[in-house]
Amino acid sequence: MATINKAAVQIRATVVGNKRVGQYYQLIISIGEIANQCRPGNFVAINVGGESSRMVLRRAFAISRVSESSSFGGTMELIVAPHGSGSKWLCAQSEGTVLDVVVPLGTAFGIPTEPVRVLLIGGGYGSAPLFGLAETLHARGCRVDMLLGASTAGKIYAPMEGKRAVNSLRIFTEDGSMGQLGQVTDPIKSLIEDLDIAVIYSCGPMPMLSAINEITSGTNVIHQCAVEESMACGIGICMTCVIPVKDEAGNLSMLRSCIDGPVMDGASIAWEKTGQVI
Amino acid sequence: MATINKAAVQIRATVVGNKRVGQYYQLIISIGEIANQCRPGNFVAINVGGESSRMVLRRAFAISRVSESSSFGGTMELIVAPHGSGSKWLCAQSEGTVLDVVVPLGTAFGIPTEPVRVLLIGGGYGSAPLFGLAETLHARGCRVDMLLGASTAGKIYAPMEGKRAVNSLRIFTEDGSMGQLGQVTDPIKSLIEDLDIAVIYSCGPMPMLSAINEITSGTNVIHQCAVEESMACGIGICMTCVIPVKDEAGNLSMLRSCIDGPVMDGASIAWEKTGQVI
Amino acid sequence: MNELDFSTTIGNAWFPSPIFTASGCASSGRELAQFFPLHDIGGVVTKSVMNKARHGRPTPRMAETPSGMLNSIGLQGPGIDAFIAKDIPYLIEQKARIIVSIAGETVEEYATLARKLRSVAGISALEVNISCPNVENRGLVFACDPDASRRVIDGVRRTIGGEIPIIAKLSPDVTDLVAIAQGVVESGADALALINTVLGMVINLDTMRPHLGGTTGGLSGPAIRPIAVRAIYQVHAALPKTPILGMGGVSTGRDALEMIAAGASAVSIGTASFTNPTALISVQSELKELLRIKGFESLRGAVGFAHRPEGVVQ
Amino acid sequence: MNELDFSTTIGNAWFPSPIFTASGCASSGRELAQFFPLHDIGGVVTKSVMNKARHGRPTPRMAETPSGMLNSIGLQGPGIDAFIAKDIPYLIEQKARIIVSIAGETVEEYATLARKLRSVAGISALEVNISCPNVENRGLVFACDPDASRRVIDGVRRTIGGEIPIIAKLSPDVTDLVAIAQGVVESGADALALINTVLGMVINLDTMRPHLGGTTGGLSGPAIRPIAVRAIYQVHAALPKTPILGMGGVSTGRDALEMIAAGASAVSIGTASFTNPTALISVQSELKELLRIKGFESLRGAVGFAHRPEGVVQ
């Protein structure tokens, strides 16, 4: 049984940047020294709607990157899709808004000790944490290839500067408006063989993660995926965010994706029993 | 049975000014041509808290003044006390905020056809509509005297330019921090006699209105008061805002203060049966 | 694209739109008519009327609560005779479709009201508000007592005959709502109105006493919507043929569709009209648009859609 | 100014503060301990534990609603043995005051749980969550059935003896809450916990089906506060000597005081901890401050204060 991320703190953090990027908003939030504690894969939980809000639950967002050199002290970057009322509110906040943030939360992507070849696969805003991860892996000497997919061009998040750490990047859209027409899962099988991939890191919608897992299962490829379940608290106290996980003996447990995840071993998840996020 | 103010419309209206005045905020709101339809005593009902607000009810505010010459077309002025969550939200809105406003609502102060002598009495933000009223009365040739009271100086609203139409203005505070120490009701009795007052116009807390009525009852002085009851809708559909009123035969009816008021004949109200606004 | 059939029926009454006012949230209709023609919505449900005129409860009669409000009006009203003389003719003149809500303190009072209304022309349906204290039985609310509920509806049914559909309005404050619903349907209700307000209370921390003049009040608004949807879903599952007039916290077309999918054939808008005097119109047009987007050809096709068997898609 | 006496008692258990966690909203305690020492609050009410381990309901298990949320966890948990072995020792180590919440599917299961807990040291009180479906009686929730409620409490009382106070946690989804409360108190409950969540539901408009994996769920958060205050007020009026652990939508000191004035001797914080992990601490300090401002010398002096006779001021 995992426990909450030991580094987690509740802070008041100021928005220092908000920029539209395609169909997303890139938010830069000043979090001071906590930036040092954030690892690729961790997420944050943010209060939305202001003082007299009817939204009582925090919203979860992956930390896309942290930076410590900026003029605001430590900052983190979030890539937010304006989806429902909470994320829309967040996207509408301008510089100077003070947010109530719990950061960092959850597990991080496991980093291989050897310089192996890795494939990073992102769906929609799921690519956000992958660029920070790519840098870490690249620094470890890994060869990093990346596949990004989305329904349409505006939902592909692939910042220029993020590509430095990536050896190859291929983009897929379902409407063909950017990159290749098709799904991000199409080329995985051949890539695994061609590039001799040891680890796949994935982040995106649950059906995508599940499809990747079908490809890796039975192979030696390790699949580290960041799952997404509806979360009421983000800190392990509500039991709403569970994911069915099998242990070695095949026994099922419902683990909290906010503290035993979001990054989990894809092979251990009982995908056929997972729910659907709205 | 009265019906809703025939001029009432629901509009989106932009805040064009917000200034702190003592413990109040003076809001200037652009309402276009409707400004022509607003009479002293009328009020507005405003949605508060923005899109995902947990506040489902409109807030009522007296129209302090309207102006048609301003560069924003017709505007109205409100004097708002930051009391609970809704009025605090309103006071925090800056220029450019678009509000959902129903305007104008309720009855207006009756204006005498003869140039009689009148006394205007305001408690707290209750003075707001009295300055606009004073101008109208002054234009009719009435002699206008005014008494304003509050617990403390910061709660006295008495704008410079408002005093032009007023022959005399006396201020009372319960802590003596401005004007005379005491209550606004103290000098009424002697003023009625000294100035030969025909009509008293009052606006303020219910206990103040009731106290004034005790002084005028049995005299020939007409008492036009703007009452204040908790209002859920402001437009006559909820029946929460009732005031007990006697007809000539002494029969009691519970009349809606949002459409049969807020301005009512003080003598007709069964004061002993009125509730207490929170 | 075919024209969407937006009409609905409750018993033998037909309405061009499923969006109605909620009883007690539209007064006599005149006040809302300032903001839109009453003819434009499905129907006007009038404030519950009793036999005699009533002053109602002392003020304060309202308190705002998170995403909701409490009210304790206490059925203030002019009495049935004045109502028939003044309010009905006005609504007929406006070409509004009229659902008259009645309330009583005894089984007999309900029957009396039905008798007085029987011969009045222009009434589409009768809503029987049984969330009233029964003076003959320790003030126990009719709608909380299966037996008393049945007797009220039975009395009204006998009096009114078969011509005007009867909608029994139930309270959610019961252990077994389905049993109450079944009882009133057996006693002759053609339809059910779900839900009346939920009993609640606020303490005023200045006086350190109950805030409302009436001590407790009825909770309404978006806060109670999940309770209303559950009630509609449960009752529709048990009584799929009985039309339901759904209500409780509807303020958008999305909310209305939620109730319809749960099993409502029509939807009343109460508290949302306080937030927004034109809520009925916006809910109506949003609902129409949503039904179109989702590919429904008729409102009827969406009623109870959330109950369809596993595997069936749209 | 005198020091404020902020302590409270429930049966023979003493707590230095009246602010507790709510069952199911603090997991095993470890997770909240990241944000504040568990010793600093009045007590930790643990997640309802059953005899055997349970997976609970499928996801989605939550839906946000206006000023509230629905949950359908389905009592996922490790079972009583693992709970006693792992969670209790941790809480004792943290010097937390422990209220263990138990839940069962049969009268016998509750008694079994009580037997297993009887000899465990360090437990301040037992909260008996009777809002569970009774498998022996058509799945009817114990707390909705006066007779079954009594039998559960009676069984626990007999098993546990007189040492640990029993708090019976009731559901608001009943016609006559006071009758249920009286029944369980007669059967041996020392105190009452009011209220559990209100049954609700949300339809997912994308799938046009019930949103929650468990179809219906429990409504909690500020939306239900007026219902909770009413429940506490009604029950305290009928049973003024029975301590009440109040809960339902408390997120500020103001809200806590409202419940205390209505009759609660202590207050649990549930959903507010999701909004704000340090809600317990802020509610606690705000409540202290408010009591001081209002001139109370002790928390006890404020319990049920809203019931004082007319004319009595503070």
Ligand SMILES: Cc1cc2nc3c(=O)[nH]c(=O)nc-3n(C[C@H](O)[C@H](O)[C@H](O)COP(=O)(O)OP(=O)(O)OC[C@H]3O[C@@H](n4cnc5c(N)ncnc54)[C@H](O)[C@@H]3O)c2cc1C
């Ligand atoms: C670990 C994690 C990381 C995430 N990272 C990102 C990110 O980097 N960028 C981004 O745009 N979004 C991210 N999401 C999804 C984001 O949390 C939801 O889009 C957001 O909560 C929707 O809130 P809303 O108010 O806009 O929608 P609403 O539909 O109004 O939300 C209603 C409720 O459902 C929950 N909910 C709705 N959709 C989701 C969802 N997809 N996942 C979890 N809960 C949901 C909300 O939290 C809220 O409690 C992440 C989710 C998780 C769990």
Ligand SMILES: Cc1cc2nc3c(=O)[nH]c(=O)nc-3n(C[C@H](O)[C@H](O)[C@H](O)COP(=O)(O)OP(=O)(O)OC[C@H]3O[C@@H](n4cnc5c(N)ncnc54)[C@H](O)[C@@H]3O)c2cc1C
């Ligand atoms: C006809 C009329 C004219 C008014 N004119 C002014 C004015 O010019 N300036 C000003 O500052 N205030 C005025 N008020 C009072 C103002 O409406 C309240 O202060 C305001 O509604 C408080 O809202 P809140 O959200 O700040 O307080 P909360 O306490 O959070 O309000 C909760 C609920 O109670 C109602 N309420 C609370 N206090 C009052 C009150 N005193 N009167 C009526 N309803 C109340 C609110 O409308 C809301 O529905 C007027 C009220 C009425 C009825």
Ligand SMILES: Cc1cc2nc3c(=O)[nH]c(=O)nc-3n(C[C@H](O)[C@H](O)[C@H](O)COP(=O)(O)O)c2cc1C
């Ligand atoms: C101020 C007010 C007055 C009401 N009066 C009545 C009434 O007279 N008769 C009745 O059956 N319901 C009455 N109701 C209940 C509503 O008709 C409706 O059932 C309830 O408010 C839930 O819907 P809403 O959330 O849309 O308001 C009243 C509700 C409010 C808020």
Ligand SMILES: Cc1cc2nc3c(=O)[nH]c(=O)nc-3n(C[C@H](O)[C@H](O)[C@H](O)COP(=O)(O)O)c2cc1C
């Ligand atoms: C996610 C969640 C899980 C809950 N689990 C339990 C439980 O296991 N046992 C129980 O008695 N109550 C449980 N409850 C109910 C709470 O203890 C509390 O009675 C209710 O949520 C109202 O309080 P609140 O509005 O402060 O959350 C749960 C509530 C929530 C939101």
Ligand code: FES
């Ligand atoms: S979100 Fe609450 S336990 Fe994971």
Ligand code: FES
């Ligand atoms: S405020 Fe609704 S009738 Fe007056």
